[in-house]
Amino acid sequence: MSVTSEFTKGLYKQNPVFKQALGLCPTLAVSNSVESALGMGVAVTFVLLCSNSIISLIRKIVPAKIRIPIYIVVIATFVTIVDLSMAGFLPALHKTLGIFVPLIVVNCIILGRAEAYAGKNNIGLSIIDGLGMGIGFTMALLLLGTIREFMGNGSFMGIPVMGPAFEPVLIMILPPGAFLTIGFVLGFFNWLENKRAK
Amino acid sequence: MDKKYFVSSSPHIYTQDSIPKIMYTVILTLVPAGIGSVYFFGLRTLWIMAIAIVSAVAAEAIVQRMMKRPVTVYDGSAILTGLLLAYNVAPSVPLWLPAVGSVFAIAVGKMVFGGLGYNPMNPALLGRAFLLASWPAHMTIFSGAVPRGGTVSGIDAITNATPLNVLKAAQDVLQHPQDFSPAQKMEASEAIGQLYDSIEDLFLGRIGGCIGETSVVLLLIGAAFLMYRRYIGWKVPFTYVGTVALLTWIFGGADGLFTGNPIFHVLSGGLILGAFYMATDMVTSPVTVGGRIYFGIGCGVITVVIRLYGGYPEGVSYSILLMNLLTPLLDRWTRPKVFGGKKKA
Numbered sequence: 001m002s003v004t005s006e007f008t009k010g011l012y013k014q015n016p017v018f019k020q021a022l023g024l025c026p027t028l029a030v031s032n033s034v035e036s037a038l039g040m041g042v043a044v045t046f047v048l049l050c051s052n053s054i055i056s057l058i059r060k061i062v063p064a065k066i067r068i069p070i071y072i073v074v075i076a077t078f079v080t081i082v083d084l085s086m087a088g089f090l091p092a093l094h095k096t097l098g099i100f101v102p103l104i105v106v107n108c109i110i111l112g113r114a115e116a117y118a119g120k121n122n123i124g125l126s127i128i129d130g131l132g133m134g135i136g137f138t139m140a141l142l143l144l145g146t147i148r149e150f151m152g153n154g155s156f157m158g159i160p161v162m163g164p165a166f167e168p169v170l171i172m173i174l175p176p177g178a179f180l181t182i183g184f185v186l187g188f189f190n191w192l193e194n195k196r197a198k
Numbered sequence: 199m200d201k202k203y204f205v206s207s208s209p210h211i212y213t214q215d216s217i218p219k220i221m222y223t224v225i226l227t228l229v230p231a232g233i234g235s236v237y238f239f240g241l242r243t244l245w246i247m248a249i250a251i252v253s254a255v256a257a258e259a260i261v262q263r264m265m266k267r268p269v270t271v272y273d274g275s276a277i278l279t280g281l282l283l284a285y286n287v288a289p290s291v292p293l294w295l296p297a298v299g300s301v302f303a304i305a306v307g308k309m310v311f312g313g314l315g316y317n318p319m320n321p322a323l324l325g326r327a328f329l330l331a332s333w334p335a336h337m338t339i340f341s342g343a344v345p346r347g348g349t350v351s352g353i354d355a356i357t358n359a360t361p362l363n364v365l366k367a368a369q370d371v372l373q374h375p376q377d378f379s380p381a382q383k384m385e386a387s388e389a390i391g392q393l394y395d396s397i398e399d400l401f402l403g404r405i406g407g408c409i410g411e412t413s414v415v416l417l418l419i420g421a422a423f424l425m426y427r428r429y430i431g432w433k434v435p436f437t438y439v440g441t442v443a444l445l446t447w448i449f450g451g452a453d454g455l456f457t458g459n460p461i462f463h464v465l466s467g468g469l470i471l472g473a474f475y476m477a478t479d480m481v482t483s484p485v486t487v488g489g490r491i492y493f494g495i496g497c498g499v500i501t502v503v504i505r506l507y508g509g510y511p512e513g514v515s516y517s518i519l520l521m522n523l524l525t526p527l528l529d530r531w532t533r534p535k536v537f538g539g540k541k542k543a
Contacts, residue, residue, distance in 0.1 A: 171331040180306070 006125055010132030016109045017140035017182075018189045023109040026100050027141060028178040034157045037145030039093045041138025043082045043101065045131070048110050050078045052130030055118040062119075071114045072105065079104045109137060147181050148172045217314070220429055220480075221274030227420030228281055228475065234403055234413040238345040239289035243409045247284040250296035254280030257304040267313065275314050279303050282322035285410020285471060286515070287329065290342025295333065299325040319522040320479050323515045330515075343406035350406030352396040353389065360406050361393055361466045362511040368393075369506075372452040390452070393462060400465035411468035421474035430478040433490040434497075438473040439464055441498025449506055469501065472514035482522040488532030489525070496521045 016022045023044070030040045054074050055062075062070050083101050086094040094101065104110070113133055118126040149155055152172030154162035162168075171177045235243045258276040262269045280300045287296055303325030308317045330337045340350055341358035349357050351364045359367070371378050371386035378386075399405050403413025410417075424430045443460035450458025463469070477483060477497055484493050497517045504513025 167333060169332045170334070171328060174331060176331065183310075 003125070003128055006128045007132040010129065010134070010136035011139065012136070014133075015136045015140060016112075016133055017137060018186060020109075020112075021186070022112055023107050023137060024182070026103065026107060027137075027144065028175070028182060030097055030100050031141050031144035031148055031178060031181075032152065032173040033096075033149045034142065034145040036093065036096045037141035038138070039086075039090070039097060040100065041134070041141045043086065043097075044104055044107060044109065044137055045134025047075060047078045047082055047104055047107075048113060048130040048134040048137075049127060051075045051110055052113055052118040052126040053123050055114045056121060056123040056126035059119045067119065068111075068115075071111060071119075075110050075114070076105045109133060144178070144181050144185065147185075148177055152177055217275065218273045221278050223427065223429060224424065224475070225274060225278050225281060227423050228278075228285070228410065230416040230419050231285070231410050231413050231471075232281075234416040235285075235289070235409045238348075238403055238412065239343060239409065240346075243284075243289050245293060246287065246289065246291065246296050246409060247281060249293055250284035250287075250300045251277050251280035253297040254283070254300035254304050257301040258309065261305050261309040262313070265309065270314070273314070276304055279308070279321045279325075282320075282410075282476065283325045286322065286326040286408050286468070287337065288340050288343050288407070289409055290340075291336045295329060295336055299329045302328045315481055317481055318525075319519050320476050320482050323476055323519050323522075326515050327519060340406040345404050345406060345412070348399055348404035351393070352399040352405040353392040356389060360511070361396070361400065361462070362505065364389055365393055365462075365466075366505075366511040369452060387452070394459045397461055397465060400462070405466075408468060411471040414465050414470050417470045417474060421470075424474070430474065431490060433487065434477050434483055434494045435473040437491050437494025438477055438497045438501075439469065441495045442469060442501055445498065445502040446506070449502070463502075463505070467505075467512045468514040472518055473497070476515075477518050477521070482525055484525050484528045484532070486529055486532040486534060488534075489528035492528050492532065493521050493525065496524065 010016065012019075014020060017024070017027050026040055026044070030036045051071070051074050055071055058070075058074075079102060082104065083094075086097075086101060113130060117129045121129070146156065149157075150161070151169045152174075154160055154166045154168045169177075172181065232243075232247060254276045255271045259269050259271045262271075280296075280303075283299050283303055284296050287299065303321040306328075307319060307321030307324035308314065311317045326337075340360045340363070343360075344350055344357075351357065351359050352361050353364070356364050368386035368389045371382055372390075375383060396405075401414050403416065405412055421430065421435070425432060443464050446458045446463035447460040448455055448458065450460070450463060473494075477494065484490050497514075500517035500520055501513045504510055504516060510516075
């Protein structure tokens with residue numbers, strides 16, 4: 001269990017979205033543009049990093065029977081910090097992400113890492129794990145956001161890249177487009193994995 | 199040895215029908231409506247059909263090659279999907295639109311689920327739904343679909359909307375009388391009256407609309423032949439059309455119950471094409487007797503709800519897609535008792 005492998009496992013091998021299929025609700029909901037995907041990714045990474053370290057620090061004094069509510073309180077604290085700072089400094093992004101910022105509290109990646117990792121490992125490893133998972137989640141969101149914004153709006157980060165003749169595939173930035181994209185991307189990674197196993 | 203005493207294992211009764219035979223027969227029965235659309239809308243419709251079919255077949259061949267499965271494009275199912283998709287777009291759409299729709303219909307609507315026989319929804323309708331969600335302007339504006347010797351709406355006063363569009367707008371005026379001037383109300387009720395008088399245009403197809411949906415008489419000729427050959431049953435289309443007629447008669451009028459015009463509703467829009475050619479798709483409709491009847495009624499109810507109360511003027515495609523998804527459940531609920539089997543526990 002080296003430090004490097006603890007970090008890199010979240011990027012691909014145990015990528016929270018593509019391999020564990022966790023946190024799909026925000027993944028589907030806010031990946032309609034690169035900008036909101038990046039905002040959500042950074043917010044989740046921050047919360048994950050902070051909650052992982054605090055939970056790792058208090059893991060020995062938390063009674064096992066009520067650990068979930070305690071974890072949630074810790075997570076909710078950091079989500080509130082993110083929510084209020086985003087409303088203060090990035091009001092436009094806060095408005096775009098809307099209800100999905102407070103909903104980070106119930107993001108299953110964060111609780112999943114708290115339960116599966118931070119509650120059992122020391123703070124150093126927990127920070128590394130949280131960082132890796134957070135970056136993996138951000139990368140997944142960015143990939144989906146890039147595909148969907150490119151096809152559905154003909155742009156990247158709001159900058160048009162396709163020229164005026166391109167008629168965007170509107171469905172890709174609507175909810176069905178999220179399901180279509182994630183289905184194909186998950187299928188692609190499974191195909192890659194099967195090919196590698198052979 | 200005399201052949202009479204030849205012993206073989208079951209099945210003992212079989213039919214000469216095969217997938218290619220059925221598919222090509224269905225395609226042939228759609229040809230009259232295609233010729234009709236070329237007559238009414240011009241040669242451009244022929245291009246749209248050709249492009250849709252070629253892209254559907256090419257998409258199927260490429261995907262099957264990619265999936266390392268036997269390439270079965272000669273069975274005609276991809277041709278049928280492409281043709282039905284072409285029948286579901288307006289004659290004035292840009293030529294890339296049917297190509298994109300066909301590729302989506304085949305690749306996502308059919309091959310992703312495992313190919314012919316495994317698709318939960320009618321691929322052509324899924325392609326149409328995809329196009330409608332992606333390029334709503336191309337799919338809902340029919341002002342370029344002017345039929346030979348007629349107008350898009352079938353009446354002279356309005357020239358850029360289909361009959362169902364006109365009806366929807368007019369009903370909207372009559373149902374919210376306080377928001378409109380008396381002149382507008384007069385106009386609206388006059389438009390409805392003229393629509394109801396243009397039944398002949400609707401029947402012949404001298405109206406605007408999607409390529410293959412307008413000519414009721416030519417579609418019915420093909421459908422009659424399919425019924426005669428028993429490739430489609432009567433239960434789904436008749437219960438579907440019957441439900442639409444009944445409900446639009448009861449709820450479709452502006453002056454209270456039982457004042458609607460069922461004939462207008464049955465003949466307009468894509469109902470005949472949908473009821474006879476798409477709701478009856480063997481893969482995506484129920485196999486039991488009861489299931490088929492519920493399927494037809496469900497399609498009819500959803501169509502009428504969308505037409506009379508929904509945001510779209512036409513609801514045939516969504517109603518069939520929704521009922522396609524219920525098909526496995528309908529088959530389960532209506533499973534007949536096995537001969538000699540026990541009663542349900």
